[in-house]
Structures are given as C-alpha cells and as structure tokens.
Amino acid sequence: MSDELRVWAPAGMPEVRPGDDLVALVGAVLDAAGPDRGPADGDVVVVTSKVVSKAEGRVVAAADREQAITDETVRVVATREHATGVTRIVENRLGLVMAAAGVDASNTPEGTVLLLPLDPDASARALRAGLQERFGVRLGVLLSDTAGRPWRTGQTDLAIGAAGVRVLEDLRGTTDTHGRALQVSMAAVADEIAAAAELVKGKATGRPVAVVRGLGHHVTDEDGPGARSLVRTGPDDMFARGSAEAYADGWKDATAAGRP
Structure with a gap:
C-alpha cells in the first residue's frame, strides 16, 4: 500500500x-x-x-428532457416541487439512484441534454x-x-x-x-x-x-x-x-x- x-x-x-x-x-x-x-x-x-456519452451519441434535444428522464426511469424514489419545476429522484436503468435519472444539461451544447x-x-x-x-x-x-x-x-x-x-x-x-x-x-x-x-x-x-x-x-x-x-x-x-x-x-x- x-x-x-x-x-x-x-x-x-x-x-x-x-x-x-x-x-x-x-x-x-x-x-x-x-x-x-x-x-x-x-x-x-x-x-x-x-464525454463518453457524447462520443456514444447519447444526446437528445433539451425539449425532450422530461420524456428522457421518464424513459430512463425504472422506479421513482421521490419528487419535490420547487419554484423552477419538479425534481425527480429515481432509480435509472443502470440501478443508480440519481436526480433526473442522470440526464444532464451541463457541459453540453445549447438545446441538448446528455443521457448516461x-x-x-x-x-x-x-x-x-x-x-x-x-x-x-x-x-x-x-x-x-x-x-x-x-x-x-x-x-x-x-x-x-x-x-x-x-x-x-x-x-x-x-x-x-x-x-x-x-x-x-x-x-x-x-x-x-x-x-x-x-x-x-x-x-x-x-x-x-x-x-x-x-x-x-x-x-x-x-x-x-x-x-x-x-x-x-x-x-x-x-x-x-x-x-x-x-x-x-x-x-x-x-x-x-x-x-x-
């Protein structure tokens, strides 16, 4: 060690x-x-x-973000409404429990979101x-x-x-x-x-x-x-x-x- x-x-x-x-x-x-x-x-x-998601083409239009979250979800763990919308904590198809199923809008071109x-x-x-x-x-x-x-x-x-x-x-x-x-x-x-x-x-x-x-x-x-x-x-x-x-x-x- x-x-x-x-x-x-x-x-x-x-x-x-x-x-x-x-x-x-x-x-x-x-x-x-x-x-x-x-x-x-x-x-x-x-x-x-x-960067792996980008290389693998796991990019969708930002307008489809909520549907993408739903598509990636296998179990809803918790939801909370707030001033800017609703946060969903879910178990995604990889077994990970994450906000928005890991669908991410940061560090991606304008108008797109990334899936895992x-x-x-x-x-x-x-x-x-x-x-x-x-x-x-x-x-x-x-x-x-x-x-x-x-x-x-x-x-x-x-x-x-x-x-x-x-x-x-x-x-x-x-x-x-x-x-x-x-x-x-x-x-x-x-x-x-x-x-x-x-x-x-x-x-x-x-x-x-x-x-x-x-x-x-x-x-x-x-x-x-x-x-x-x-x-x-x-x-x-x-x-x-x-x-x-x-x-x-x-x-x-x-x-x-x-x-x-």
Missing part, C-alpha cells in the same frame, strides 16, 4: 462529438501531459462520463483496452458522474463504470489498531478515487480526464466486475420503501430474532 497519492488533470481535451474515437482523444491528452505525467503502470485514468452511457462498464473496458495497448502499461479506468447523497448537502463524484480497478475493498474479518475484528467495513474504493479525481477536474475547466497515481495495489490484471457491483438495490436496499414502513419491518425482524 502506498502512503502517497498524486492526482492531476491534463488540459487539451477538445469538444467531443458523436462518433469520436475516445481512445484517440484521451490518449492524445495523456501524451501531451509530459513525460512525468504520462500514464505509468498502476495508474488509474478517470474520465467524466459526459448505455453500458458504462463496457465503455470503461473498451477504453482501458485501447489505452493499455497504446501506452503498453497496466491501467485502471473509471467513468465518473456526479450525484447527491440523501443525508448530506452537496454532490460528489462516484464511479458508474470501472475496468481493472478493485472497486470494493472488503475489510471484514481484519482487525483494527486495537485488535478488534471489523464486522461491516467495506471501502468503496472506486467511488473514493472518482471523488478525488473530481477535485482536480472541476466542473467548468475543460479537463474531463484525470490520472490518479499511488493506488497500483487496487489495479487488477482482469477487468473485474465493474462499478455495477457497487449498486445496492433489490433486497439489499433498506430504503426502497417509506422510512416508516422500513422501520416497522426492521422492528418486526428484530423482535422475531429476540432482540429488543
């Missing part, structure tokens, strides 16, 4: 258009970063999912394969997007696509500094890397690519299960129903198990 982490976002990414070769574009940006900042073995390349990539993990695998062939080193690749958290103000980036990165570090069964066994600790490594990368990429700097160095122990030879494995839905989602109902069911389960 490294005790040092370096993260940087090279400049020079042009406006991405449908059909563009993303491997060539990202590779050129990494090439131009200079000899000390070009990809090295064990680096993680984090790419904002918006069709299969972010597949996009990450293709990008990884191309970059590894180009640079001849072992890399991890993450696709990141911005999301809010239900009990925290503000947004942060998380990984919606992953290849060659150990997305989750399961620490259960290990011990802490006092020798106590850890029971539930699992680090969402991919999300932590995505959030760190966003600190240097920013929202309006034209730098959608970041390189993270120092986490080679989390870079794997195989592509791995991808970021989809981090999604907690279905039976594992404690908040799929209303809080009162979830609390009542939890109380019933605890009572049945003999716990107060």
Whole structure:
C-alpha cells in the first residue's frame, strides 16, 4: 500500500462529438501531459462520463428532457416541487439512484441534454483496452458522474463504470489498531478515487480526464466486475420503501430474532 497519492488533470481535451474515437482523444491528452505525467503502470485514468456519452451519441434535444428522464426511469424514489419545476429522484436503468435519472444539461451544447452511457462498464473496458495497448502499461479506468447523497448537502463524484480497478475493498474479518475484528467495513474504493479525481477536474475547466497515481495495489490484471457491483438495490436496499414502513419491518425482524 502506498502512503502517497498524486492526482492531476491534463488540459487539451477538445469538444467531443458523436462518433469520436475516445481512445484517440484521451490518449492524445495523456501524451501531451509530459513525460512525468504520462500514464505509468498502476495508474488509474478517470474520465467524466459526459464525454463518453457524447462520443456514444447519447444526446437528445433539451425539449425532450422530461420524456428522457421518464424513459430512463425504472422506479421513482421521490419528487419535490420547487419554484423552477419538479425534481425527480429515481432509480435509472443502470440501478443508480440519481436526480433526473442522470440526464444532464451541463457541459453540453445549447438545446441538448446528455443521457448516461448505455453500458458504462463496457465503455470503461473498451477504453482501458485501447489505452493499455497504446501506452503498453497496466491501467485502471473509471467513468465518473456526479450525484447527491440523501443525508448530506452537496454532490460528489462516484464511479458508474470501472475496468481493472478493485472497486470494493472488503475489510471484514481484519482487525483494527486495537485488535478488534471489523464486522461491516467495506471501502468503496472506486467511488473514493472518482471523488478525488473530481477535485482536480472541476466542473467548468475543460479537463474531463484525470490520472490518479499511488493506488497500483487496487489495479487488477482482469477487468473485474465493474462499478455495477457497487449498486445496492433489490433486497439489499433498506430504503426502497417509506422510512416508516422500513422501520416497522426492521422492528418486526428484530423482535422475531429476540432482540429488543
């Protein structure tokens, strides 16, 4: 394990258009970063999912935004009316719970909105394969997007696509500094890397690519299960129903198990 982490976002990414070769574009940006900042073995390349969506043609007219949100939605989690309209928090077809199903109007040409990539993990695998062939080193690749958290103000980036990165570090069964066994600790490594990368990429700097160095122990030879494995839905989602109902069911389960 490294005790040092370096993260940087090279400049020079042009406006991405449908059909563009993303491997060539990202590779050129990494090439131009200079000899000390070009990809090295064990680096993680984090790419904002918006440029992937643009290259894959996931662009729709802004007038169709509400319909696009509906089309991407598999479950409505919450809605709230406000002065400028209605915010919908939904589970989208990727299993992600996000505002507006991840349909985004920022950093896209006027009159258009972007949908998330069709299969972010597949996009990450293709990008990884191309970059590894180009640079001849072992890399991890993450696709990141911005999301809010239900009990925290503000947004942060998380990984919606992953290849060659150990997305989750399961620490259960290990011990802490006092020798106590850890029971539930699992680090969402991919999300932590995505959030760190966003600190240097920013929202309006034209730098959608970041390189993270120092986490080679989390870079794997195989592509791995991808970021989809981090999604907690279905039976594992404690908040799929209303809080009162979830609390009542939890109380019933605890009572049945003999716990107060």
